[in-house]
Amino acid sequence: MRKVRITLRRNAGQRPEAAGGPDRIAGLRRVALFETIGYLAIALAADQLLGSGDRFGGVTPHPFWPIVLLVAAQYGTGEGLFAALASAVAFRAGNLPAEGFGFDSYAYLWSVAATPVQWLTAAGVLGELRRRHLRRESRLAAELEQTAAREREITAAFEQQRKVKAKLEETVAANMRSAVSLYSAAQHVEQLDPLEVLSGAEALVSAGLSPEKFSLYLLDGPRLLGVIRHGHPENSEDGWVIESSTALYQNVVGKGKILCVARQSDRTALGREAVLAGPLVEQETGETLGMLKIEEMGFLALNLAALQNFEVICRWIASALVKAQKHQDSHAGAAFNVNTQILSHAFYEQQSVFLQRVARRMRFDLTALTVKVDNASELPISHCMEVGAVLGACIGRALRNTDLAFDAERPGGEFTILLVNTSLVQARVVARKLEADLRQRLPGSPATFSFHLRPLHLTPGDPDAPPRAGSIETLGKILSGTERTGQIPVEPGAWRA
Template sequence: MLKIHATVKKYKLSKYFEVLTGLIGLTVVNLLFFRSDPGFINVAPHPYWIVILLTASRYGFSGGAFAGIAASVFFLLFRTLALPDLAMTDFKSLAMWGKPILFFLVGVVIGEMRELNIKEYNKVCEVRDAYKDAFDKIKVKFDVLSEAKQEVDSKILSQESTLGTLYEAAQGLRTLDMESIYPAVLEILREFMDVDDCSIYRLEGTEFKLDTAIRHGKSFVPETVPFDEGLMGLAAAHKKTVSIREVASTESMPSGIIISAPILADNQRHVVGVLNVEKMPFLKFTSDSLRITGLVADWCGSSVENATVFKETKHKLIADEIIDAYTYDYFKRRLKEEFMRARRYELDLSLIMLEFPSLSNASDEGREEVLMAFSMILKNQIREIDILFISEKPGAFFMLLPTTPPAGARVVVNNLLNSFKALSVMAFETDQNLVELRAGVAGYTIGMEDPMELVKSVEEDVVSVLFAE
């Protein structure tokens, strides 16, 4: 069956195949369900019209003529078989030849009408294809001219792309967020040098590891590159910006790097990564592009160094000066000290957790303002030996109460709830989001081995309390 279909398609015999298939299908239906009337002789309108009309309206003159002839042959065959004693008068009668002639004429007429439509459609298609070809040729010329214009325009150093303007754009690197520095560096290259593909690799041990990349295509970017390989290794070794002009072999250019600049920190003494340019307009690849890439890499190194120093300094701080409470890192260290003291001398030790669920989705600025107010209340309600900490969860506090049993800690919690309720009536009358406080209390018990068991206990004890209505 597949071979027949392939042959029909190959020699464009679909119309003949469909006509014969349709007539044979009607014949099968006739012989199976309407045996009393072979060939549908007495049916009006005759089912053969379905095949004739569909074929003629689809394939035109040749299809309609063939369908009319084939339908006539089938009809004459069944008409002859229906008359066992066929006389000459029967053979010449209109009943014998009327429908076959009508089949043929209708197939030819409708087919010819469709043929005219097909020819007209083909002419329109030829005109359309001619216009499309002309458009494609013009588009190719336009694209070539546009690309040439873009490269010529990019070659002209305008006043807006001077180093002064570049320096203004680099002010975006004055962030202390390490994750924001590298994307900002690549955006500067893309904006001021029309760079298509660029990347930054961090130096980790004896290899470079991909950190951030900009890609306009699907070019491959290796995740790691050995320290002594290609332009990156050359730039890191000499601590200066290098290009493919300084490399004798293309084997030394992994991933098609054309410019590589070292990112230096610690007063330009240590390489922390490299800034790579993999793809850019040919006319932009000049000595100025090397100079700008090196300059941006220097700015990047300074920003990375500042962010690193800030991060290290922040980790060393034990108190949050804005909220006026100790940090969570210091909480873990101090909890361990107080826990060991309570276990050694069998002293009471309680931990209170206060959490404001509504602050978890608040902005950093809004959360800090609310926590500052609550911190002042907490400071006024606890003893000097009690210690207030910020939790790692947004909008939550830990309070460590040395030499205080859980019962005493619950009294402190009740006093705090009364203070919060009074504050909420005054400050949060119109804000229905800040009406809930979650509080929990836990105390050291004999048998505890790990300070975090105390944290786990207080988190399990946390219950929700409405303090504004």
């Protein structure tokens, strides 16, 4: 814009008739020269054909006056003086009056030069007035152009400010929504079960960073194993495991670095796998639990604030995982699981051995019924936990008060029921009743179940006794001779075990 203003000022300071160009000859406008010469030629031709041939010497005012006045008034001083000189030459060249006897020489000269001098004077006066008008017009045009340029600049600045204002309003509104979402997600992270923490971590990352794709890994020996894959194709198997030999593992887990694609030094380690990657480190002990990796996010979302939020979220998830693990360890020896309302898995071995000894001494049947979620690896963590709670409620309704039900070692594992003084025939009835109750309580669930019976002790002479002790027999084979499971349409989950 500054260059435009300087150019306009320079043009405004130039004399209009001094500017060169293809439409000028010696600084004079080509059209003015043609008009002058054409007018004079027509006038002289008319004098020769229709007049006396003395070039209008006796005509007053002289016919050459119009061209001199018009050219001077229209084009300025230069063109006006040219018209006056051309008219003088056309009038007096070869047409001087005869000098009479007794004439004063000065009077003769005046009679010869009077009319041309008048033409030159009139052309000079009118031409200067026209040039002053042209200068004023040029100055006004320059000022008008400058005003228009300033108006365009102000308009562009206003539009830019309006867009910035709208963007800020959207950002403020998004930040308010993000704050509410972040608070809600934080409540899901602060849980006492590690699997619930992982389920809440997905919502926390989504609310805090708004990525399109991200993955969360936990250490599994000398490698990283993916437990959350958000935004990836359902049947994608790539990227679930990251070996310790990779540069990403060595930088994030080995060196504890937070990698960002915006830093040139981090791009080699990240490759084309991620935009951000950072370790899940517990601050008090410095223990590395896993890694959070952002594969895709918006270009404008990747900024300094996002990098700081990413670091905070990594620490937050690690701290919540450690707290949940400590809580789980402290309740590992408990006999009762408060989530499923049944006995814990840690209590199973002790009770199983004890009841088998009692069954042999007291001579009664003891049968183990195992309920397994077949597609647990395809279900979200939250759904696995919901299945466990529903199964616990069903077991409480279907069993007698003398039967013992034990929780799975992890959500989606095998639930075991010890049926005291129950033969295989009676155990089949319990299994049918439990399966019907599960179907009723989980309509449309993507989970599929299978039921297995295993006799732990059968009294001698029992017709249902298997060929050898400890064999595993599925409920479907017992009922119809073919394997049968409760199949319900599967909906792929977002979490894999």
